[in-house]
Amino acid sequence: MRTKIKDILLSEKTDYAVNIKGWVRSFRNNQFIALNDGSCMASIQAVIGLDTDEAIVKKITNGACLSIDGVVKASLGKGQKVEVVAEKVTILGECDPEQFPLQLKNRPSLEYLREIAHLRFRTNTFGAVFRVRHTLAYAIHKFFNDRGFVYLHTPIITASDAEGAGEMFRVSTLPADNPPKNEDGSINYTEDFFGRCTNLTVSGQLEAELGAMALSDVYTFGPTFRAENSNTARHLAEFWMIEPEVAFNDIVDNMNLAEDFIKYVIKYAMDNNREDLEFLSQRLAEEEKQKPMNERSEMGLMEKLEFVVNNSFERITYTDAINILLDSPAYKKKKFQYEVKWGIDLQSEHERYLVEKHFKKPVIVTGYPKDIKAFYMRMNDDGKTVAAMDILAPGIGEIVGGSQREERLDMLTRRMEEMHIPTEEMYWYLDTRRFGACPHAGFGLGFERLVLFVSGMTNIRDVIPFPRTPKNAEF
RNA sequence: UCCUCCUUAGCUCAGUUGGUUAGAGCACAUGACUGUUAAUCAUGGGGUCCCCCGUUCAAGUCGGGGAGGGGGAGCCA
Numbered sequence: 001m002r003t004k005i006k007d008i009l010l011s012e013k014t015d016y017a018v019n020i021k022g023w024v025r026s027f028r029n030n031q032f033i034a035l036n037d038g039s040c041m042a043s044i045q046a047v048i049g050l051d052t053d054e055a056i057v058k059k060i061t062n063g064a065c066l067s068i069d070g071v072v073k074a075s076l077g078k079g080q081k082v083e084v085v086a087e088k089v090t091i092l093g094e095c096d097p098e099q100f101p102l103q104l105k106n107r108p109s110l111e112y113l114r115e116i117a118h119l120r121f122r123t124n125t126f127g128a129v130f131r132v133r134h135t136l137a138y139a140i141h142k143f144f145n146d147r148g149f150v151y152l153h154t155p156i157i158t159a160s161d162a163e164g165a166g167e168m169f170r171v172s173t174l175p176a177d178n179p180p181k182n183e184d185g186s187i188n189y190t191e192d193f194f195g196r197c198t199n200l201t202v203s204g205q206l207e208a209e210l211g212a213m214a215l216s217d218v219y220t221f222g223p224t225f226r227a228e229n230s231n232t233a234r235h236l237a238e239f240w241m242i243e244p245e246v247a248f249n250d251i252v253d254n255m256n257l258a259e260d261f262i263k264y265v266i267k268y269a270m271d272n273n274r275e276d277l278e279f280l281s282q283r284l285a286e287e288e289k290q291k292p293m294n295e296r297s298e299m300g301l302m303e304k305l306e307f308v309v310n311n312s313f314e315r316i317t318y319t320d321a322i323n324i325l326l327d328s329p330a331y332k333k334k335k336f337q338y339e340v341k342w343g344i345d346l347q348s349e350h351e352r353y354l355v356e357k358h359f360k361k362p363v364i365v366t367g368y369p370k371d372i373k374a375f376y377m378r379m380n381d382d383g384k385t386v387a388a389m390d391i392l393a394p395g396i397g398e399i400v401g402g403s404q405r406e407e408r409l410d411m412l413t414r415r416m417e418e419m420h421i422p423t424e425e426m427y428w429y430l431d432t433r434r435f436g437a438c439p440h441a442g443f444g445l446g447f448e449r450l451v452l453f454v455s456g457m458t459n460i461r462d463v464i465p466f467p468r469t470p471k472n473a474e475f
Numbered sequence: 476u477c478c479u480c481c482u483u484a485g486c487u488c489a490g491u492u493g494g495u496u497a498g499a500g501c502a503c504a505u506g507a508c509u510g511u512u513a514a515u516c517a518u519g520g521g522g523u524c525c526c527c528c529g530u531u532c533a534a535g536u537c538g539g540g541g542a543g544g545g546g547g548a549g550c551c552a
Contacts, residue, residue: 203552230549
């Protein structure tokens, strides 16, 4: 029976027989195999005798997959406490070193590893990133489960495109070269698979609201698709989003939930993936050394995570934010490229100033002008602002966007009409306001942005196994 | 989509004012050594200088166009 390398290294027990299986990370001196099975960051050292069959020894190459039977012994060398003294080495999968594109000793760049995303799991960095990603996903379910939330699976194919969260990917079985047409030349979707035009979802929020109007506390966690031509280190065409929706919560409850949630999952990763996070922390520190002094971050990764877990997020209104910006040295020295005045949407440079320069911690901004926010957000009594909230994180920008929803039918209908959203098509959404409406609130959190924040990686393409971006759907 | 930078060996990169046969480290192969930790030592093979067009006696190097990638911006999560 196979023993995981993690268990052998953790227990530090010696003098017992094991079978280990994994991939060769290095083979030194024709004797010492560093074998890694992904169960943890570290590889284990397996020692083979000098009398080992030469045909086997020749096949112990970087990347090869081995099964080793042997005995766990206290190590004679200095680099490790225990090692496996091999009795039998079986080559499960050979790996031709001349063709294997992953050469760990060369410290391949992240850009290069993206081109071989099918093999990059075999590096320490991506091993750590994807173990952390898993832990965060698990922690998310645990957080909500422990609080009595119901995990609601909202549809991936949807006919609704009303939220206007972005360009959508069309889902169709009509022939692309010659689709059936209406008399006016437009495509006749009544002949399509669903008998209407359908798209991949941009958000599960509206459906989550329907669930919350009976189950009270629900959340979604699933893939989301945006066909925007966004080429940045923070955007994907296919990404995972977490969207809790809670009946009877107001905007303050919503902020509390979001803050507790973020702190919980970060703490969970720190408690359960310390080795991975310490490696990523060191990796980031080395990367920072390449940068000029003034661009380096003040805190290391572990420090930053500790800080976020142990300090309250700053809570300010949009109006406060504008005033802080107008008062800032940066504004007075005309450092901002974009205009600052009440009513603008905060630009990246403004968000970064607030989070990284002024408060130096995560910031929750509430009470945005209604004109720059979505139709479903609840109108405040001033008639100018809505009960929206964005959480801005250092280095990432917007990580959470949420709001208390407009539960008043007349107000909601008026907003939809103002924003030219077809109320007839959205009858099912408006029904929740007709039949037993209640105050409720929720938010959306981009999972990859959370993984970015926790892992200290800087490009979103490096925290999802197979990134989907404009002009790139390899693998 | 816009701005900007980059593209030279399998990888990471150097390549001077345009001028012989384009280099290094690592990787890889062969051999030596054998308690190594990115093992070490010796030897060796390996190039569409991203693509196209142009300037020139001569282009990796200069100019124009294209493709791909990075960083920044917009849109957003």
